[in-house]
Amino acid sequence: MANIKKGDLVQVISGPTQARGGDRGKQGKVIEVLKAEDRVVVEGVNFVTKHVRVGQTQRGTKTGGIETHEAPIHVSNVQLVDPKSKKPTRVGFREDKVTKDGVTKTVRVRYAKKSGEDL
Template sequence: MARIKKGDLVQVISGRSQARGGDRGKQGKVIEVQVEKNRVIVEGINFVTKHVRVGQTQRGTKTGGIETMEAPIHLSNVALIDPESKKPTRVGFREEVVTKDGVSKTVRVRYAKKSGKDL
């Protein structure tokens, strides 16, 4: 089961600090999860410039130039944000019994673990 999913709020926990032009400490929403590569794309983080070749669309307008876009980050470099404390936390799983239409089913559910400082 995935620890980080699309739409989660995450924080960058490694890399260059913001004072040196990096993204460590920044928070953003997950746009895409690349499961086979163990990477995530986070909104507003890890911007790269991409040079796009000039072309024409069906209507005749020209496209191309220099674009900035988010690049993927490895899963180990981001941490999920706890919705209560708004701090980075680890993710755990627990099994809960869900009853629907008289049928009970065991489902694994994600939850944010508490860090030692918060207790």
């Protein structure tokens, strides 16, 4: 079961600080999870510039130039943010009983463990 999923709020926990031009400490939503490469794409983090060749659409408008977009970051460099304290926290799993149509099923559920000051 995955610790981080699409739509989660995460914080970058490694790399250069923001004062040095890096992304450590930034928070953003997960746009995409690349499971095979163990990477995630986070909104507003790890921008790269891409040079796109000039072309034309069918209407005749020009496309291309220099674009910036988010690049993937390794999943070990981000940490899930606790929704209550808005601080990075570890992820735990517990088994809950779910009853649907008279059938009781055991499912695994993610939850945010206590973060630093909440202990």
